[in-house]
Each structure stands twice: as C-alpha cells, then as structure tokens.
Amino acid sequence: MRFRRGRIGNGLAVLAGARPDVLAAAPGARSKFVALGGVLLSTGGLALVSMAFAVHMALGVWWPFALLAGLGWGLVVVNLDRMLMVGMSHDSSVKRNMVLAVPRVGLALVLGVVIATPLTLQIFAKEIDTEIVTMQAEDADAYRASLTDDARFAHLPELEERIATSEAVVASGGVADTGLAVVRAEVTASQAALDAAIAVSRELEAKAQCELDGSCGTGDAGTGQAYIEARAAADAQQAVVLAARSDLDDAVDAASSAESRSASLAASSLETDRAELTRLTAEQDRLQANFDATNENAGGLLMRLEALDRLGDRNGTLAAAQFMLSLLFMSVEILPVLMKLLLNFSPPTAYDKLAMLRDSGDVDIEEMAQESRRTVAQAKEELLVMAEKERVDRQKEAILTRRRAALAEVAARREQPAVPAAEPVEPSRAMWDTGPIRELARNAATRTVRSVLRRPEDRVPTSV
Template sequence: MRFRRGRIGNGMAELAGARPDVLAAAPGARARFVALGGVLLSTGGLAAVSAAFAVHMALGVWWPFALLVGLGWGAVVVNLDRMLLVGMAHDSSLKRNLVMAVPRVGLALVLGIVVATPLTLQVFHKEIDAEIVVMQAEAADAHRTSLEQDERFAHLPELEERIAVSESIVASGGVADTGLAVVRAEVTAKQAVLDQAVEVSRALEAKAQCELDGTCGTGEAGTGTAYVEARAAADAQAAVVDTARSELDAAVDAASAAESRSASLAASSLETDRAELTRLTAELDRLQGAFDAQNEGSGGILLRLEALDRLGDKNATLAAAQFMLSLLFMCVEVLPVLMKLLLNFSPPSAYDKLAALRDTGDVEIEELAQESRKTVAIAKEELLVLAEKERVDRQKEAILARRRAALAEVAARTQAPQQTPAAPAQVEEPSRAMWDTGPIRELARNAALRTVRTVRRRPEDRVPV
C-alpha cells in the first residue's frame, strides 16, 4: 500500500512538472509538487464535470457520452495547465515573472470563465427552468401577434366579422342586413303616411257620422248639406288611405324582395368566406405550432444564459450569488498558475538550485562533448595527412633506389673487366605497398576509438570541471 501511495505521489509530482532525477536529490520539494499535482487534478475534474453539463444542456446527448466528452475536455485542461506551470521556471526578477505570468494568468482566466459558466447554470437550474417557461410563453405570444399582423393574415378579423354578419343575415332571412336601411326607411315613411291618412280618414268619418246624427256641427240630423260635404271629404280621404296603403304594400314588397336577395347573397358568400377562413386559420395554426415546437425545444445554453441574466436583473441577491459562484470556479481554475507565480517570488529552494545546476552541467557536458568531437576530427585529419605524406615519401625513396640501382648496374657493366669480384649484395627489405601507411594509421585509429568511448559516456557518470 505504501509503495502504491509512493507511485501515485510520484505521478502527481511529475504531473506538476517535477523532474524525477532532481526530485530524488531534493526530496523535500516532493510535497510541494504533489500538492500542485492535486490542484491540477482538481481543476481537471471540475472542467470535466462542467463540460459534461454543457454538452448535455446544449446537445441533449446521453449522459454517459456527455461524461466521456467531459473527461476528454478535463484532460485537455490539465494538459494546458501543466504547460503553463512547466513554462514558468523559477526567476527572482519581478519584471520577468510578471511578463511570463500575465499571458498565462489571462489564458487561465479564460479557461476559468469557460469552466465556470456551465456549473453556474447547473446550480441555478430550477430558477432558470421556471424563467424559461415564462420566456417561451412571451415568445409564443409575440410570434402570434406578429403572425396576425402579417399581410397574409391581416384581413382575418375582417373576414371573421363578415362571416358573422352573413350568418346573422342568413339566420334572419335578410332582416339583419344593415345595407337595406334605405328600403326600410321607405317602408317606415310609407307607414307613417298611411297612419296619418287613416287618422284623418277616421276623423272625417266621425265628423260625417255626427252630422248625420245631429250631434255636432249644425246639430240637425239627416242628410243635409253639411252631411253631404262631410261625407264627400271622408270619401276623398278614404281614397287617399287606399293610395297610401297600396304604396305601403309596394314598399313592403320591395323590402321583402331586397331582404330575400340579401339573404341569398349572404348564403352564397358565406361558403366562400368560411373556406377562406378555414384555410387561413389552418395556416396560422401550422406556423404557430411549428414555432411552439421550436420554442419549447430551445432550452440550450444561450437561452439559459439569457434567463439567468433576466433573473439577475430582477433579483439582486441572485445576481450577487451568481457572481460569487462564478468567481469561485474561476479562482479554482486560475489557482495552479497563481501558486506557481507566488512560488517564483519566494527564494529559490534546494530543488530550484539543483535543477539549475543540472541544467548548467548538461550544457557544459554537451559543450565538452562537442569540443571532444571537434578535437577527434582534427586529430583524424592530421593523422591522415601524416600518413599520406609518409606514403609519398616512401614512393619517392623507392623511385630513387631503383634509379641508383640502375646507375650502379650500368657502372658495373662498364668497369667489369677491371674490378674484382664484388661481395654479395645485401638483401634489401621488401618495400611496403603504396597504400600501407604503417603503424601511424594504427595509432590514429586507437586514439580515435579512445576519444569516442570517452564522449559516449552518460552525462550523469561525468563530473563537470
């Protein structure tokens, strides 16, 4: 168990950017790097949960798939935070630390905002859902109003009113038609004339009767002159009444005919208006239904953010809670970079010093290796030049020896009778081949091999001078 905890701690330290070779020489820094690794994992876990909520809210995907996407995003955030930490080496200069920290803190702040937004939406999801219902109802009403004001449906209220009037005209047999007011006024006028004529006729009839009875007028009963005159006036007025009655009957007949025509026209136009009303109403309902379906399914991140802003405008307490919660999530995301920045402002630790020494030693060892390779190359070239010179000198000596031998042979043939037998010539050492450079090449090869073996040693086995 202890071994497993040690391996986990080492892995978290390496995740925070610790170098295993330096950490082995400075174990006191292990706790600091393990803590930084834990902070990185915390930010990665927070980012994974945030991405899972965001994918589920925006796309409505299955939760296991959303969790997989969230884990991938968490790994990306951990990698980015690790890159920000590793790139901030310890430096005692305030100016250089600020120059390195400003872009890194800015990037971490952007990541924090991205991570904090879905989490904040999830925390206030109940209030947001209630506000979304209100917003969807308002959007549906606004869309209905815009459709009613559309030129395609602008005459729909007029059409409905015309259908209602036609239905009332048909139901009343044309009596409810307001367009027949003139005809009805003519009937009313004729009726008034008839009523007046009838009233006058009744008065004249009464006067003639009372003249006949002697109860009025002259007071003499019988068919006298007064009676004859009263009777003539009553008969003349009866003719006027008959004429007024006939005119009234004609006006009533004309009004009835007009009402019949109005009812038939209303009945004929009623079917057309009803068909047009049915078509426009169906089209209006179709457009409204399509919008309602889209409106009810538009509960994405954008609508939720708008709902949260509206809630913040209405409720100051909720706005303050939203701000503090977002700030908390952003601080958690920025925390690794801030911790690394604060550690850079502190005095260099043993780990920092050893890391700097290792880096300097590696540079010096590499410089020595480069110098050694350069020296070996120069030595090889010099040995090759010496070997070539030796080969050329041997060729020259061989040529001169052959020439001297030829001259000696010619001189011996010329003075042969005068000289005594010569001593046996010494056997010359057989000459080497032109390409044989002798022991010099072998010495050069051995020296090169020794130099190469020295250069190939591992940097940690060598001690810098």
C-alpha cells in the same frame, strides 16, 4: 502499498513539471510538486464535471457520452495548466515574473469562467427550471401576439365579423342586413303616409256622419249640401288612402325582395368566408403548435444562462451566491499558476539550483560535443584535400614521364639514317572487307583525343 503510493506521488510530481533526475538529487522538493500535481488533477476534475454538465444541458447527450466529452476537456485543461506552469521557470526578477504571469493568469481566468459557468447552472438547476417555464409561457404569448399582428392574419377579425353578420342575415332572412336601411326607410315613410291618410279619412268620415246626423257643422240633419260636400271629401280621401296603401304594398314588396336577395348573397359568401377562416385559423394553429413544440424543448445552455441572469436581477441573495460560487471555481482554476508565481518570488530552492546547474552543464557538454564534431569534420576535410592533391600529383608525374619517353623516342628516330624500306605486298581482300578502314579511323580518333588532352605548353614541337 507504499510502493504504489510512491509511484502515484512520482506521477503527480512529473505532472507538475518536476524533473525526475533533479528530484532524485533534491528529494525535499518532492512534496511541493506532488501538491501542485494534485491541484492540476483537481482543476481537470472540475473541468470534466463542468463539460459533462454543459454537454448534457446544451445537447441532451446521454450521460456516458457526456462524461467522455468531459474527460477529453479535462485532459485539455490539465495540459494547458501544465504548460502554463512549466513555462514559468524560477526567476528572481519581479518584472520578468509579472510579464510572464499576466498572460498566463489571464488565460487561466478565462478557463475558470468557462469551467465555473456550467457548474453554477447545475447548482441552481431547480430555480432555473422554474424560471424557464415562465419564460416559455411569455415567449408563447409574445408569439401569439405576433401572429395576430402578422399581415397574413391581420384581416381575421374583419373576416370573423363578416361571417357573424352573414350568419345573422341568413338566419333573419335578410332582415338583419343593415344595408337595406334605405328600403326600410321607404317602407316606414309609406306606412306613415298611409297612417296619415287613414287618420284624415276617419276625420272626414266623422264629419260627414255628424253632418248627416245634424250633431255638428250646420246642425241640420239630413243629406243637405253640407253633407254632400263632406261625403265628397271623405270619398276623395278614400282614394288617397288606397293610393297610400298601394305605395306601402310596393315598398313592402321591394323590401322583401331586397331582404331575399341579401339573404341569398349572404348565404353564398358565407361558405367562402368560412372556408377562408378555417384555412387561416388552421395555419395560425399550426404555426403556434410548431412554436410551442420548439419552445417546450428550448432549455439549452443559452436559455439557462438568461434564466439565471433574470433570477439574479430579481433576487439579490441568489446573485451573491452565484458570484461567490463562480469566484470559487475560478480560484481553483487559477490556483496552479498563482502558486507557481508565488514560488518564483521566493528564494531559489535546492531543486531550482540543481536544475540550473544541470541545465548549464548540459549546455557546456553540448557545446563541447559540437566543438569536437566540428574539429573532427575539419580534420576529415583536410585529409580529403591532401589525398586529392597527392592523386593529382601522381597523375601529373605519370603524364610527364610518358611525355619525356615520347620526346626521347622522337629524338632517337631523327638521329638514325633513313633506310628505304621495301614496300609490303598487301594481300588481296574482298570488296566488303572494311578492316583497314576501321583501323585507320580508330588510330585517327586516338591521336585526336591525345592532342586534345595534352596541355598547350606540354605539346611536342613538330619542327626543329
């Protein structure tokens, strides 16, 4: 068990950037690096959980796959944090430490914000879900209002009103048609004229009757001149009544015909209007249903962030809690880099001194090795040059020896007297025998090559 703890501690120390060889010589620094390694693992664990929540909320991924994605992100974060820590070696210069620390702390802060956001969303999940329901209802109402203002459905109220009017006209047989006001006015005028004519006729009849009775007018009963004139006026008024009644009948017939035509036209247009209303209403319902289906599933990361922001605007306590939680998670993320920066400001420890000595010793050893390799390579090159020079000298000596022998042979031939030699008898050969020709060509080629290879100053003079 103790051996296992030791291996775990060594692994944490190496994770924090410790060198095992230096750590073995300075075991007092082991606890510091083990603690830093534990902090790195804690940041990686937070990153794992955060990414798992983010993937599950944004994409609806099954939890095991979300955890696998979180594991990959956790490894990336641990590697980044380790890179930030290892790159900050101990330095006593405050300026250099600040220059190295600012970008690293900034990067760690960005990572902290990324990691803290999904965790904060998960902590306030219930409040966010309630707010999302409200936001979805608001979005549905807004979309419904936008459909009402849409140019495709802008004439729906007019169409519904026209259908209602047509239905009333058909149900009343055309009486409800407001467009027949002129025809109905003629009927009313004709009825008023008839009523006036009947009233006048009744007065004239009463006057003629009272003249006949003698109860009015002249006071003389009987069919006198006054009665005859009154009767004639009453009879003339009867003709006016008949004419007015005829005009009224004509106006009524015209109104009835107009109402029938109006009812027929309304019935014919009613079917078309109803079909158009059904089509537009169905299209509007379809668009609304599609939006509602999408809106119900719109619970992704962006909408949850918006819901959390709205909750924070309305509730100061929630906003403060959200800020403190985000600050906590960001602090955990930047803690490794911050601790490394603080350690750099402290005096160098035994581990730091040994690490610098090891590094300087490695540099010296490498420089010596490089110098040795350079010296050996230079010596090898010199040996090769000397060997090549010796080979060239041998070749020159051999050529000079052959040249001196050739000169001596030429000189010996010139000192001997010329003796005529008997001409050899050449044996007869066939026409196809090209042996002598080939031999002559070979000798000529050999002499040509030797003359080309011979230096100009070493050539044998041909004349004395």
